[in-house]
Amino acid sequence: RKEVEQDPGPFNVPEGATVAFNCTYSNSASQSFFWYRQDCRKEPKLLMSVYSSGNEDGRFTAQLNRASQYISLLIRDSKLSDSATYLCVVNPGGGADGLTFGKGTHLIIQP
């Protein structure tokens, strides 16, 4: 089983729609979770951290289910500029460990 698994997509959705991505992770001891955004041929950039209680940042909502080892990202009122690859990222342990990345879900917002 892959450490961090995501549906690669692509997800083609019309502008203004709501879209949700899911991610599962295999290491139950994982301590912190993130969603990163990566544009084509660019470096990943942090979109938001994911907290156990769930958290929201504008149009973006992230949720974590530790029991099911499942993370989600919801984007409301999608914009053309939201087109990118969204990476589910897990820190398998505390301290200075490198992060484990999913392959990413490719999102295309259509006008």
Place this chain on the structure above:
Amino acid sequence: GAVVSQHPSWVICKSGTSVKIECRSLDFQATTMFWYRQFPKQSLMLMATSNEGSKATYEQGVEKDKFLINHASLTLSTLTVTSAHPEDSSFYICSARDGKGLAGTGELFFGEGSRLTVL
């Protein structure tokens, strides 16, 4: 936010040559930097953890003699791909943690990446 600069952005070299990639934290000190590699349509894979003043820690399957890492100062880590071959062609990205907040929870910032093409 914190800035991590990577150089060069693009490099094309002949098979058998060595290529050095630099990663600098511009406005913070990074005792630990990470080097990742990303092949097309694949996830970022951690290659090694670079520790200032000590030897790097390599992930399983990464040849330490082929991918030389030097972290001589708190703001600079270098990755040298020695005797590069076409299969080493990839997108190499470094990252550093800014150290804010609790240990290990500071945001990870990425360099712009270096795209290596070996002919």
